Amino acid sequence: MEQSDQEKRFSTVVGENRQRFGKIARTYAGDAAEDLLQEILLQVWRSLPSFKGGSACSTWCFRVAINTALTYQRKQFKKANEASSELLDTNASVETTSEQQTRSLFVRFLNTLSEIDQSVLLMHMERLNPSQISEVLGTSEAAVSTRLSRLRSKLASWEDDNG
Template identity: 35%
Template sequence: MEPLEKDFLEILSQYNAMLHKICRLYRDHAEDREDLFQEIVFQLWKSYPDYKGDSKVSTWMYRIALNTALASFRKKTTTINYRTQLPDFAEESPSDEAAIRQERLFAVVKVLNDSEKALIALYFEELSYQQIAEITGINENYVGVKLNRIKTKIKTLLNK
C-alpha cells in the first residue's frame, strides 16, 4: 500500500462516523446512504492529493462531504410537506425510547433546508461556533444566530 493511500485510509477511518451521520441526514434509505457515502469517499480521494494542510483535516472533510451531499441531494429534491413526511412514532413500544427520539429528530432534521441541515450536522458533531464558521465560511456570530433559529424550528416541528 502506498503512503498516500495509507494516510487517506487512516483519516477516513477516523472520520467515518461523521461521514455516515451526514449521509443519514441527506438520505432516507440504507442503499441511498451507502451510495452517498461512496460518492463522498470518492470526492475526498480525488481531492486528497490537493489537500495542503491549510485547514484542519476535519474542516476539509466536512466541506467536501457537505458539498457532495448537497449537490447530490439537489438532484433528488422533491417537494416536502413536513406534516405528511414525519413518521408517526405513537405506535412504537416505549422499550427503546431513546432510539425513537433519535429517529424522530433525524426525521425532523431531514425537512430542514440545505443550509440549516449542514449547520445542524456540524452542531451535532459538537464543533464550536468558531469551527463551524471556519467550515461554512460564515461569521461566527451568525452561526450562533442561525443555530438558535434552527433549534427553535426543530422544537416547533417536534411538537407538531
C-alpha cells in the same frame, strides 16, 4: 502526490472520519446511506491531493462530506420528483420502528431548512463548536451562534406543530 502516499493519507483520513461520514450519509440518504457513503469516499479520494492544510483535516473532511451529501440529495430529489406520479400509485404504507420514525421526523424537519441551516445543524449535532462550524462555512462565529439560536426556536415550534 505519489499514489502510495495518497493511499496512505486516504486511509488515515478515512480511519479518522469514517464514523462522521457514516452519520452524514445516514442523515442525508436514509436507506441509501451506503451509496452516499461511497460517493463521499470517492470525493474525498479525488479531492485529497488538493487539500493544502489551510484548515484542520476534520473540518475539510466535513466540508467535502456535506457538499457531497447536498449534491446527492439534490440529485435524489430531482429523481423523486420525476417519478412521483408513479410512486403515488404504487406506494404502500409500512410500519416502522421507533428509531425509523424518529429519523423520518428529523429528516422532515431538515427538509424544511435551507442547505446552510441543514449544514449548521448537522455540524452542531456532530459536536463541532461555533468556531469550527464558522471555519467550515467561511462565516463568523456570531452568525453561526445566531443560526443555532434560530434553529432551536424553529425546532421547538415545528415540534409543537408536527411532533
